[in-house]
Amino acid sequence: MPTISIKGGKTIQLTVRTLFSSEIHKIEKYHNLWKPKLYNRINLVEIVEKSIISIALIDENDNDKIYAVAIFNYKPNRFPYSNKLLEQVGNDAEPKFTQLNSIWLNYYVSDPVCTKSPIAELLKALFTINYDVEYCVMDVLQERILTKSEIEQDDELNVIYKNFQPIHEMDTIEKESNTNQLTKHHFVFLVAVRNDFIPRLRIRSARVEDNDDLVPIFNKQTNILRKTYGEYFLAELIEAQDNTMKCIVAEVNGRAIAFMSISTEVSYDTVRDCCLFNTFYKNKEDVKQRKNNDANFDNFTDNVKNCVRKLDDANITEKDNTIHNNENNSIENHDNSNNDDIDIINNFDDVISNKENNETNIEIEKD
Structure with missing residues (x-):
């Protein structure tokens, strides 16, 4: 201030x-x-x-x-x-x-x-x-x-x-x-x-020798860490770095002024007990539930796609049947039309034959 x-x-x-x-x-x-x-x-x-x-x-x-x-x-x-x-x-x-x-x-x-x-x-x-x-x-x-x-x-x-x-x-x-x-x-x-006015920070990996610069910063805030883990808790933490845990510091003029330890191993129970994430996914179960919901949604969308595909196939089959039926009907109509033509011709022949018979009968009567 x-x-x-x-x-x-x-x-x-x-x-x-x-x-x-x-x-x-x-x-x-x-x-x-x-x-x-x-x-x-x-x-x-x-x-x-x-x-x-x-x-x-x-x-x-x-x-x-x-x-x-x-x-x-x-x-x-x-x-x-x-x-x-x-x-x-x-x-x-x-x-x-x-x-x-x-x-x-x-x-x-x-x-x-x-x-x-x-x-x-x-x-x-x-x-x-x-x-x-x-x-x-x-x-x-x-x-x-x-x-x-x-x-x-x-x-x-x-x-x-x-x-x-x-x-x-x-x-x-x-x-x-x-x-x-x-x-x-x-x-x-x-x-x-x-x-x-504001020194530019240099971020680098923490070294064990940074302990002397960082310990006063921690002790000024709280003594719990020192009483719980000992005088060299920070040096031991820095020395324990591996692929799952890294420590970094912010440096100004060759002196470490800030520290951060990052780990990929997260205790969801501890996070849930210590923090409030009401608007986020609060714990591992919520993450699992979200994944299950996503999986269910994916299954639902797959089912919808299958139903749509089946409907499309059914529409195509029905369309083919309709076309086939129309072709058969046109053939039958064509056959009926030919039969009608034959009947007309036969009737015409009968008329001609009756006319000839009538003329023959008239001649016989005259004689």
Whole structure:
């Protein structure tokens, strides 16, 4: 938890939280103490509401007491339309400055009762919250290039230069709104790098010699492990590594500062007794039940597929039978049609024969 020393030798415990636009009146008195060359012509309400993140350091025991404020955004106040400004500022940086890994400090003030500027705590909070941010950039308006001694004599600039490193300078020409005259301004761009506030961790396999660095960390939290397994419980655990259990540490500047032991052998009963997994599969039986449900569902889908396949086969067979029956009916109709033709011919022959017989009878009567 961050702390700060104030005038009188008192140390205050601080907490970090978001600054709300309704609290701007609490920092206006600090704003008037900072020189306008840092933040001239700004609207505090506007930059707070449009900011990506606004961080405040407050008294742990008094939520209304604000000691420092920092406001961040993805673009600077003075150059809101310069899309390639980051490329110019961080041309030689590695990795390169981009909109994804960089953020601008657009505003910072602190209570003058602080004997040491808390800007470092604000930057540390920024990098902790935004894990993807590598650079914090800010611009400072200067009338000319200042020497190191001149910067040290300026309280505000001295605070900035202790935590930021100058990386780029640029001259601009602006038209004054009151006089319409062109005025030349000299800007200095400074950057704060994540590694200076939050050390980059190196993850590696644990070694027995890491015991001396790690034991104080464990003993500070609890003495149960030491009383249960002995003074060298950690060294014995590291030495017992095999294919089913591994130990890893996080290292900073050659010193182990964090430890993790991972095993593939899981006691489901212990996990069930010690942890609550109401929304997950709580134990091994649930996993088995899920597998059984999946198997039953697979069987059900297979049965449905078989039924559909049988229905398709039945429809095909019925269709073939229908076609065959239609062909037989057409043949029978054709045979009946031929029989009708034969009957008509026979009837015609009978008519002809009767006519001839009648004519013969008439001739006999005449004779």
